[in-house]
Amino acid sequence: MANHYYNAEDLGKFGNVGEFQKPLADKFFSWYTEVFSEGNLSVKEKSLIALAVAHAVQCPYCIDAYSTDAFEKGWSEGQMMEAIHVASAIKGGAALVHGVQMMNKVKEIAM
């Protein structure tokens, strides 16, 4: 095994995950293709959502793929960065909102 966990070339091998479990991989890729097809949301809108989510889940492969895809589809650098701020705000907010739990607990035990 390589001495690092992420390798850019591995993105191109994503399709190979079917090598160990083909029926599930086939289902996943079929579903994935359907998800990113034109629907009530355009393929362009879906690409920007994917870019934001890629940052929220901090997946280097997804960030690579959807930075290219979103720019190809015509989103500007400013729009892409705003989308990432939205993802970051939700992630930050998700941490911070748990502060209410902390407050609840402290208030429960404090004199």
Added chain:
Amino acid sequence: MKSLKAQQHILSDLHEQLEILQHGDKIHEYKLVPFQQKLEASGLFPLKPTQLEIFQINVGKMCNQVCRHCHVDAGPDRKEIMTRETMQQCLDILEVNDSFTTVDLTGGAPELNPDFRWFTEQLKKLNKHIIVRCNLTIIRANKKFNDLPEFFKTHNIEVVSSLPFYSKDRTDRQRGDGVFEDSIKALQMLNAVGYGLEGSGLKLNLVYNPAGAFLPPSQSGLEKEFKTALKKDFNISFHSLYAITNLPISRFLDYLLQSSNYENYMEKLLAAYNPAAAANVMCRNILSISWDGFIYDCDFNQMLDMKVDCKAKHISQFNSEELQNRNIVVNQHCFGCTAGAGSSCGGAVV
């Protein structure tokens, strides 16, 4: 910015470009699957013409713009211009070859050829459909070009114009500062005489090129976006949008090498190879004529000086039967025309 030729850039040597396409540059050896091999696997090699319908003439490399992606390496410093004598040779061929229903005039900026108007008038007398690849800014470059929309209208010429994007930022990045604003004003001048309007019969089509090392998105989706944005922001109408892939030659090849995108871009083209697009490539129904009268399979082969593979390599030796039966010359840059939905002078091919 000067042309690669004026800079005496290494890529102004066409052999150097072909060497890079086949083996990589001097620093990195890089070999992609040969295009010929992909065509063989698709049952398309040797690639043969279908019906010769479009006579594309490059009337000169002079241009008022110096675009970063230009496959012609055109610019104000390029002096190669087709003479009236060569134009007459083209007219003589077109007069006796009815299969060519369309004449596609390109450059450089074709309007900069001093005989451009005379030539289009003669072509019209032959009852050919004429396309002019107008870069838009030429209309506003000098007072003497301000009447081009009227001239195009008088001769019912189809206008095909590059507009890389419907925003200033992406357009100017590729084509130079101020190009977007001038292009918008030129489009408004074309609309004012009826070009691009429903029912006018005056065709105005736009061309999108990616402003970077990536492929065009879906042509139909992009056309909708262009139409909505240009109408809303500038009250501009047009007919169709052609999404064209940048081919890895000349200035775009230079950009790919300088930005270390060359190998990734070639891999991307290869991964997107589409046999259906390969079957519909434009070189199957087009002939491309250079400013000095040589014959090529397409404008890209012309810029790499890869002449047609038959005896009739110059219009002075024109032989329609030989040209109809020739094998089309291919090389690694051809991956640009077969990626995804394909790419041609008329946009996507599938």
